[in-house]
Amino acid sequence: MAYDAEQTRRRIFDAAAAEFAEHGLAGARVDRIATAAKANKQAIYLYYGGKEKLFAAVLRAKLEEVRVSVSIDPDAVAESVGQIFDWYREHPELIRLLLWEALEMCDGPAESERERRDGFREKVRHLTDEGVAPHLPERARVRAAQDLLFTLMGLIAWNFAVPRMCRLVLDEETDQAAFARRRETVIEVARALAAAPDVFGAASGAT
CATH class of the missing domain: 1.10.10.60 (Homeodomain-like)
Structure with a gap:
């Protein structure tokens, strides 16, 4: 052969x-x-x-995989968050890789940091172009979109970073039951955040 x-x-x-x-x-x-x-x-x-x-x-490849598989639609933030939650549940290895990176490679910039930063800037541009916090000045809009993006990422990822803690705090017998509850909660919180852009406007220092 x-x-x-x-x-x-x-x-x-x-x-x-x-x-x-x-x-x-x-x-x-x-x-x-x-x-x-x-x-x-x-x-x-x-x-x-x-x-x-x-x-x-x-x-790098795993991050690219999630980037092309799912994205946040500014007109349907809650639905997008649900899709991303499902993606992470099906691919738990990415969260573990990111945690290992944070633990073992925190003394210097990652080799692909510039590429990854550019990727997040693209996502932020998409959010601002599609109308996130349109009443704010341009700089404040960018900062609000950045804060929204990272908040949503944390809202999703923490469930899979500490699944045992998730199950214990929610007092559920299985990870599956805890994840099912968390998915619904995360979606509702994302919906509330998307409907309240002034929260991120205030954090950005806008007046």
Whole structure:
């Protein structure tokens, strides 16, 4: 059978995503990734240049995946938030990767920080172009949209960052029951936030 380089890269990527989500950057082992991917360690270094660059590539790809899969529609914020909640529930590895990044790579800027910052700026432009806080001056509108975006991200992501705490606080027997409750609550809170742009206008320093 002919060697398929792209298939090998894909297997390495998938194995690395699982390994990093489980063990973080420091705890991940290249030999375990190679074994799971049915590849040799040299292929990992050849295709990705080492463990740190492989971690960065996995995180970048996962962030791009959520970016193209779901977005916040300014005219249907609550519905968009529900879709994003469902995406994170189906892909819990992204939250774990972001938490590992925060724990292990907080001393310096991430390799793809500029690219990620540009991506968030694009989302903010979309929100402002579609009429978020239209009564505010331009700078205040941008700040209000940034605050709205990050607030919604936190409202969604924290559920999956600490699922056990979610279940305990809500006094539910299973994660599934807790997530079902949280989904409805998150949607309603998002709807209320979208209907009250002055909250973010005040935070932006607008007068």
